[in-house]
Amino acid sequence: MLRIDKLTKRFGDNVAVDTATLDVDKPCMIGIIGRSGAGKSTLLRMINRLSDASEGRILFKDRDVTNLTGKAKRAWQADCAMIFQQFNLVPRMDVVSNVLHGTLNHRAAFATMFNLFPMADIHRAIDILDRLGIAEHAPKRAEALSGGQQQRVAIARALMQDPKIILADEPIASLDPMNAQTVMEALRRIHEEDGRTVIANLHTLDTARRYCDRVVGMRDGRIVFDGLPEQLTTGVAREIYGADATFSEAATSTEIETLDATIRAERMEAKAHV
């Protein structure tokens, strides 16, 4: 379905993504992990064509999308939704309008500038918001919502695009643990119910392990791990993050469940010492 072939991105002398190759043959949920600066965002931005690849190809259903321009490029972007760390909504517009922006590619520019969208689209937007549990905020301004709610609005905008792939660039990095869980569960549900492929950059291991069918590890622009979550041992994780033996998964966790687990483990340890 989606094939990335020796994709490379250079910024001057820096190589942000180095001959990355990835093959997604059926819809699944993929988590990309790696420390900041590993090239995760650049990879997603190249797939969405927010930035151009220096070398290599991106193929979707055997169609090369790497060098599309103009209308064809925008059509691909409409098929390939992106969710950002900082939500990237229009803060002063209401929630439904923000969700309706998902249809911009199919609408005439003039009508959208006057915020004239078909009633059917408006109803669909509200249905999507309801599905994500934030329909009651529909008429509010996006900036009036909390971070977790704003991120769900961003997911609703992505769903409004009716995309073939959803890319999520650190979707939970600026959220508290409770909101992070809601957002990740929403993404997982979209994958399971709609069968859409979701590719998410994640900055914690346990999130990737909990929600993803497949985990890709990046280090210094290269893909150094590609496998099932179960294959992601502490040793592999240390290699991905370039960390030494002091690295432990619980220490980086933002999951609420892990907190209990860590405390329990510590108590057990304490008891063992006694």
Added chain:
Amino acid sequence: MTDLTAGSQSVAQIRDNYTALTQRKRVYGGILLILFVSLMVAGFRTADARNAGSFVDGWHRVLDYPNEVLSEAWEKVAELPAHLVTFFPALIETLNIAAASTLIGTVAGTFLSLLATRGMAPWPVMIPLFRRISDICRAIPEIVIALVLIFILGGGPVPAMIAIAIHTAGALGKLFSEVNENASLKPVEGLESVGATWGQKMYLGVIPQVGPNYVSYALLRFEINIRASAILGFVGAGGIGYELRNAMSWGQGRYDEAAAIFILLFLTIVIVDQLSGILRDRLTHGTEKGATA
């Protein structure tokens, strides 16, 4: 789409409410649009009726004067380089007037803006006073100030410079205070907590935040002031405007000189625009690094 939340019966309500909201907005928008268009049409008709001639009859003659200037200048194109050299000192004078007035106006505008911004002003009660001062500076046309000053001080570049500086102080005071309002007060609070004076707080806490915007506005103002100082030359304030008036208004075979002056002015504006564009770009994007991951 499946409804998964418990409160799904309210979705219909949410839909209806939002639909009503949208329709109300659209009706208001439509009424405003109709009002705007009809006002524009009515206003244009009134203006056209009060004109000495009609716009419809006159508009095609717009190019007659430039045509005459250009054709006369073209006949004496050989003299053009000499004219450019002749008028270059006058251009420098005009540029000097613009630069000095921009500098003085920027400094005065900075003080006016800091004194008139809520949260930064040392005497909050006086904010309206400083606002009105900058309003007044802005409201009086610079040509009026220049004429009064020429009457008092005699002709020359100094009255023009003072006149433009006053206008610049008012205009930049307003723009700067809008920039100040968007600046974060947290650094100012941080400096206050260590016992800084007002001047220290402003210079070290506010200026670094607003600096790039200030420079950008000041450069824009410089461009405007070049043109303003050229215009003030018309009323006897020296510089290239004085020469331009002589060349243009007497109109006895001196259109080639007028063309040379126009070329000089045009080139100056282009160069200043390019330079300030580069500078602004460096100020706003200079710290940004290319790579993000």
